Amino acid sequence: MNDKILIVLIIAVSVIIIILYISVNNEENLLKNTSSINSKEDLKELFKNYNHKIINNKDLIEESNNIESKLFKVCEDALNITKDSIYSGVYILKNIMTKKDCLRTIYEAEKYAKVHGGWKNGRHEMYPTHDIDIRNIYTMENYIYHLAHSSILPKVAEKFNLNLRYLGISEIFIVKYCKEGQTKLVEHEDGHDFSFIIPLNKDYVGGGTKFKFLKDIVDPDIGNCTIFCGKHRHKGVEIKSGERYILAGFLNYGWNFLKRDFKIGN
Numbered sequence: 001m002n003d004k005i006l007i008v009l010i011i012a013v014s015v016i017i018i019i020l021y022i023s024v025n026n027e028e029n030l031l032k033n034t035s036s037i038n039s040k041e042d043l044k045e046l047f048k049n050y051n052h053k054i055i056n057n058k059d060l061i062e063e064s065n066n067i068e069s070k071l072f073k074v075c076e077d078a079l080n081i082t083k084d085s086i087y088s089g090v091y092i093l094k095n096i097m098t099k100k101d102c103l104r105t106i107y108e109a110e111k112y113a114k115v116h117g118g119w120k121n122g123r124h125e126m127y128p129t130h131d132i133d134i135r136n137i138y139t140m141e142n143y144i145y146h147l148a149h150s151s152i153l154p155k156v157a158e159k160f161n162l163n164l165r166y167l168g169i170s171e172i173f174i175v176k177y178c179k180e181g182q183t184k185l186v187e188h189e190d191g192h193d194f195s196f197i198i199p200l201n202k203d204y205v206g207g208g209t210k211f212k213f214l215k216d217i218v219d220p221d222i223g224n225c226t227i228f229c230g231k232h233r234h235k236g237v238e239i240k241s242g243e244r245y246i247l248a249g250f251l252n253y254g255w256n257f258l259k260r261d262f263k264i265g266n
């Protein structure tokens with residue numbers, strides 16, 4: 001073998017050995033460092049410093065305050081809704097559910113009611129509806145939540161100029177208007193920021209939703225979805241005969257009303 005080639009080979013092998021040594025040594029040092037954080041005091045010190053860095057990070061403080069003020073502004077503006085406000089808009093999204101899925105939703109709700117002692121009336125404190133929370137119906141829950149997230153929330157965000165990432169679902173439920181239960185719902189505003197209603201059938205006379213800032217009663221075809229700001233006062237118009245089923249949803253913008261029983265600030 002040529003002497004030059006032999007020297008190059010020796011150098012190459014030496015370099016590889018040095019690299020391997022350094023990497024193994026680094027790994028050992030890492031393990032040593034990790035294993036050195038064993039005592040409770042060490043851990044406390046580590047998290048104290050870590051939290052200190054996070055809590056005092058100017059970018060994070062600014063971003064957090066910025067997001068918070070934007071969310072609060074929407075909620076405040078919605079509370080002060082006027083006829084010309086963006087929040088008085090009422091929009092119909094066509095063909096959100098197929099007729100078959102609407103009828104299946106009624107079927108599943110009635111099946112649930114039969115097994116669990118009828119339709120419930122006490123879930124909403126201020127304006128109780130004759131309803132069933134969709135989360136109780138396991139054959140419907142994921143389908144309906146997926147549908148809302150994929151087809152309804154993006155449109156609500158678009159129409160009301162919201163950031164979709166802060167828009168969430170508070171609850172979705174099936175309401176039944178009938179002679180034996182509830183035939184109407186008095187004018188009110190919802191406890192949540194935005195809402196939707198999907199009619200599931202048309203086997204009734206009367207019915208629909210009347211909004212304060214709209215002249216006409218809104219009662220679109222089966223499977224179409226009405227979206228609106230929950231602070232736009234509205235009422236469920238009385239049904240004169242038959243049974244009316246709707247799928248209703250409450251949306252929150254950044255803060256789920258159902259979780260607002262904890263205190264913030266101070």
Ligand SMILES: [Fe+2]
Binds near residue numbers: 188189190234
């Ligand atoms: Fe309502």
